[in-house]
Amino acid sequence: MTKGPDTSRSRAGQGAAQARASRRPMRTDGEATRARLLEAAGSLFAEHGFAETTNKAIAAEAEADIASINYHFRSRAGLYREVLVEAHRRIISVEELRAIAGSALPPEQKLRAFIARIIGQGLDGQGWHARVLSREVLSPSSHLDVLPVAEIGAKMEIMLRLLSEITGLAPDDPALRRSLFSVLGPCAMLVVAAPRITPLADDVLGMGPEVLVDHLCRFALGGLRAISGTA
Structure with a gap:
């Protein structure tokens, strides 16, 4: 008779994998990108103002993708509002x-x-x-x-x-x-x-x-x- 999969061993393997994952530090890539965008935007808004500062310029200064502005702040306006709060x-x-x-x-x-x-x-x-x-x-x-x-x-x-x-x-x-x-x-x-x-x-x-x-x-x-x- 053909034996079925050893479910107990499988569950043990999954548990060990989950335990290893729980010990890994959380990724901070997103936090680092958000911080770079905030710094870059603050510097550019200070120099040129909100109206004259583009998403493209902010992303280039922060070395980030343009889409990351919307991801972290929803819009350029949302980013500007966060810059004002951070400035205060x-x-x-x-x-x-x-x-x-x-x-x-x-x-x-x-x-x-x-x-x-x-x-x-x-x-x-x-x-x-x-x-x-x-x-x-x-x-x-x-x-x-x-x-x-x-x-x-x-x-x-x-x-x-x-x-x-x-x-x-x-x-x-x-x-x-x-x-x-x-x-x-x-x-x-x-x-x-x-x-x-x-x-x-x-x-x-x-x-x-x-x-x-x-x-x-x-x-x-x-x-x-x-x-x-x-x-």
């Missing part, structure tokens, strides 16, 4: 801001650490993040609305709690919310607008980060003390 994170991420706010530093020093981070990242000429945000803020597109949803909301809540520590005002106090814009406005101006309004800003930017951070902190704290009635 590189200025300061939610995790970095939480670390500053949750540190053992006095509240005034926490504010200084925050401002130092913003100015340091914004004036870093090596990155594309500030230039991308500069283009978008000075000439907004329909894609700018991704930032409040993805990044700005969480960061605002952390900053309001920090300003509450400094002033004694409740985080939901309208005066504190107005103060937040007063604190962030000069920082945003230096990061986003100043590089594009030279020579008007040359003298200010040439002072160096430490001088700028010191001035912005003193200016912000003076206003916060006035609002809280402790000036």
